[in-house]
Amino acid sequence: MIKKVLKYLTILFSILSTLPSRIIFGNVLSFKHNLKPLLNNLKKKNNFSNEINQNGFKKINYNLDPSLIDQISLKYNKLINDEKFSCSYQNNKKKFIIDPLKNIPEIQKLVEIFKDEILDYYSSSFTIKQIRAFRNFTDDSIDWKRPRYLYSNLWHFDDFISNKLKVFVLLNDNTDKDSGCTRIISRKNSKKLIKNFKFKHTSLINEKFEDYLNKEDLIYYCSGHKGDVYIMNTQNCLHAASIPKKTKYRDALCFEIFQNMDADEKIFGLEKDDFVHNLKYN
Numbered sequence: 001m002i003k004k005v006l007k008y009l010t011i012l013f014s015i016l017s018t019l020p021s022r023i024i025f026g027n028v029l030s031f032k033h034n035l036k037p038l039l040n041n042l043k044k045k046n047n048f049s050n051e052i053n054q055n056g057f058k059k060i061n062y063n064l065d066p067s068l069i070d071q072i073s074l075k076y077n078k079l080i081n082d083e084k085f086s087c088s089y090q091n092n093k094k095k096f097i098i099d100p101l102k103n104i105p106e107i108q109k110l111v112e113i114f115k116d117e118i119l120d121y122y123s124s125s126f127t128i129k130q131i132r133a134f135r136n137f138t139d140d141s142i143d144w145k146r147p148r149y150l151y152s153n154l155w156h157f158d159d160f161i162s163n164k165l166k167v168f169v170l171l172n173d174n175t176d177k178d179s180g181c182t183r184i185i186s187r188k189n190s191k192k193l194i195k196n197f198k199f200k201h202t203s204l205i206n207e208k209f210e211d212y213l214n215k216e217d218l219i220y221y222c223s224g225h226k227g228d229v230y231i232m233n234t235q236n237c238l239h240a241a242s243i244p245k246k247t248k249y250r251d252a253l254c255f256e257i258f259q260n261m262d263a264d265e266k267i268f269g270l271e272k273d274d275f276v277h278n279l280k281y282n
Ligand SMILES: [Fe+2]
Pocket: 152, 156, 157, 158, 234, 239
């Protein structure tokens, strides 16, 4: 009983602490994460007419040599099944490849697909600070009213500086809502759900909320084929992974991208991925 009260008090406190951002910016980030890009904008303005700024996300179909993505996919499949190069998370519901850029150097060529779009979004240079390569597996809770929280599969916002971007590269053909694709809600509709309190907190997500999203047709399923790219602002858009149906799994790469005001900096400024390294070595 006391545990339950404490849990709900924590949720209430979390909702109250994000009220200023909820009312002013239509998101639930900490206030400093909304302010910093505004201050940077005094030096260099972000491009507000850019589609990612307007809509919150954008798809770009694979447009490079087909042999490149096949080569990446081949290496990815070898490594994800090799215990020396991979590690498991959440009782084997998710697997990561260790140091993907080092082990699959061809990944860096994929930047060509989305580079121009991101330069346009920031109106400045950018830095890729992290790259993850992972596989999501199915789980029994897929049919539950509230599935288990496994790998960001409940609706949420990421809490980072508000102009940070994530780029997902699909690594399976026929990726769709049955195979565990990312689900996302446009910036405009996410804002509405925040301001009218339909979305209160990830811990309070229930079947009713899902039904509402479906009834209003608010969910965009990030479907596509091997090599297709989704650029998204996960601070401004409600999003969630989905659990692949039985016999299916979902492979993807994810780049974490930050604005860089210094044009001389290199695009790749990878930081050590402590989360994945700790899974492997601790
Ligand atoms: Fe997220």
